[in-house]
Amino acid sequence: MNSIAIEFKNASKIYKLPKGGQFEALKPLNLSIRKGECFGLLGHNGAGKTTILSLLAGINKPTTGDVIVEGLSVTQNTSEIKRL
Numbered sequence: 236m237n238s239i240a241i242e243f244k245n246a247s248k249i250y251k252l253p254k255g256g257q258f259e260a261l262k263p264l265n266l267s268i269r270k271g272e273c274f275g276l277l278g279h280n281g282a283g284k285t286t287i288l289s290l291l292a293g294i295n296k297p298t299t300g301d302v303i304v305e306g307l308s309v310t311q312n313t314s315e316i317k318r319l
Contacts, residue, residue, distance in 0.1 A: 241268040241291065245300035248286050260286045263300060293317060 248261040261283040268274050276284045289295040290302050293313040302309040304316050 238269050239267050239303075240270045240272075240305060242266065242303040243287075243290075243300065244303065246290055246297040246302050247299045248283075248290065248295060249298045261290070261297075 243264045243266040245263045245265055246261070247259070247263045250258045250260055252258055264283075264287070276287060278284050286295070290297050291304070291309065293309045293316055296310050305319055307315055307319075309316050
């Protein structure tokens with residue numbers, strides 16, 4: 236039995252800007268949250284909190300890496316993850 240509920244594996248997000256260039260909203264993140272663990276996200280404005288939640292919910296896809304929920308990749312199993 237895998238005791239990890241949520242895992243970010245080298246997940247990052249880079250947005251392309253309309254006038255060229257790019258914006259790194261989330262630097263590569265490695266994070267594991269175990270089942271039953273109480274966890275919170277704290278940080279200043281622009282730290283990437285909303286980006287992390289968007290990746291977790293499958294709203295956005297990571298530029299690099301992957302997000303795993305209950306052993307399933309959010310990028311490859313978005314509808315299954317939403318049912319969970």
